[in-house]
Amino acid sequence: MARDSMLSIRLASLLIVSFVLASAISALQPMTEDGPLEASIAQTADTGAISAFVTDDVGRPIAGAVVTVVGTNQTNSTDPTGFTLVEDVPTDVNWTQYSVYASKVGYYSSAVVEVTVSPWNITDVVPLEIKGGILYGVVQDAIGPVSGANVSILTLGYSCITDADGVYSIEGVPGDQTLFVKVVAPGYDNQTDDVFMDTGGFEILNFLLVSQTGTILGTVLHATTDEGLFNASVSLKVGTVTLTTTTDPDGTYSIVSLPSGTYTVTATLDGFESSSLSDVTVLSGGVTEGIDFQLVEKATKLYGIVRSGTFLVPGVLITVVGASLFTNTSIDGEYEITNITAGTYNVMASLEGYISVTSNGVIIPRGGEVQVNFNMESIPGSSLSGFVLSSRSNSPLPGVEVIVLGLATQRSTVTNIYGQFEVTGLTGGNYTVRFILDGYQPKELGPVSVPVEGAATLEQVMLEPVSESLGGFIFGFDLAHSMMILALFLTIIILALAVMLRIRTFESPEKAPAVYDQDEPQEDEVAIGHERREEPAREKDRPKRKEKKRK
Incomplete structure (x- = not known):
């Protein structure tokens, strides 16, 4: 019974040790994207394996x-993934140190890397880097750099995109071969060119693209100043689509990728009147220059x-300091100054009696x-105010001139739009x-008492219209003066008629009235003239009388 128990314990211990060794060996094996690399044959007590990854x-x-x-x-x-496993590398229980490197035609070899090999084991992955050449260049069109162009090496599948300056750079390019390079950019014809790359070389290959559309420059x-507007x-x-660009700090602009045709171009800027140019012609692959604008x-x-408080102050001098521009407020307290050159100014308001x-x-x-x-x-002191x-x-009378007399220097102001006036600093x-x-x-009031450090108010000052107060039939004059004006007018008319008659006498005497032809004749001269007129008549009658007598 004891013997069976001991056997069970030994079997269990052997299983545990086997599991631990299997896990350790699995952990030491290198990994790839698809899984660990496996040795083709098991490593022995006298050999190990070196795992490497080359880029x-x-x-x-x-x-x-x-x-x-x-x-060795x-x-x-x-x-194809860049991994490799060098197997059966001799070693012993003391472990052995080796130097490894990577190389390939067209590249500079990698640096030498030290690695330690132990029996039964595969080393950690050793990274090795080989160096290729550089392909560099600029892609541009007729007006400047082309950004966003795709530059690719057809034989390798390497590619990059040009930056804002049209520059591209492809590194790690294998040498000792001719590279076929293609450029593709929207709105341009594709271009292909070739260049020979030496091992680790640096080659420049520029491209000039031909646009499938046109460009406007201006x-x-x-x-007034001819300065560029930023x-x-x-x-x-373009059809129903509006294309817009903005000017650079020097005022220049460009509109690219335009289909051939005729356009109306408009320039606008805050603070300026807009301007348009019509019949601007654009040709495919062409540049239409000189589309300039002068904005007013x-x-x-x-x-x-x-x-001043609620009082609208008329007659205030408003001055733009340093610009020789000034004006005065109107009866409604408002002012306006136009055509000021853009800039920063100090504006001052001043009026006698005010700060x-x-x-x-x-x-x-x-x-x-x-x-x-x-x-x-x-300013501190007394004041006089009121309504006219x-x-x-x-109704209020705006624009009434108010003159305050009794000072060494008289003061004056005008009523505002509400008929209100105020004279301060008295x-x-x-x-x-x-x-x-x-x-x-005109109306005059006085004496008006103004208290020291106080205010006097004339509540309602009534002014009478001139026609209402004088009563003449000519507006603005009394009856006596109206009659004098009428008499003067009639006298001028009579004199004018007399002068006209006198002028007619000198021009046509035969048509003049008798009173102007000769002096009045004497009575004797009239009688003689009468007798002379009668004698021819008697002479005519004599033959007639003789004829009667014969009969």
């Missing part, structure tokens, strides 16, 4: 590379409103409109206030 200088697995164990006649070639300029949009329509900058505008205000760093973009409002504070109305309609005292507006009778 080129860009990491491609190399088939047919020869892995050599230095100092043992070699083996890599399979520049977008500032119409980021302007240039567009055209839109008028700039600076505008705003000036208030000047400056808005710094106002940016005027090209063709832009910028609003800058001001809120002004009166029409006595006829009881000293306390009595003043005379005069109101003047065309079509209304």
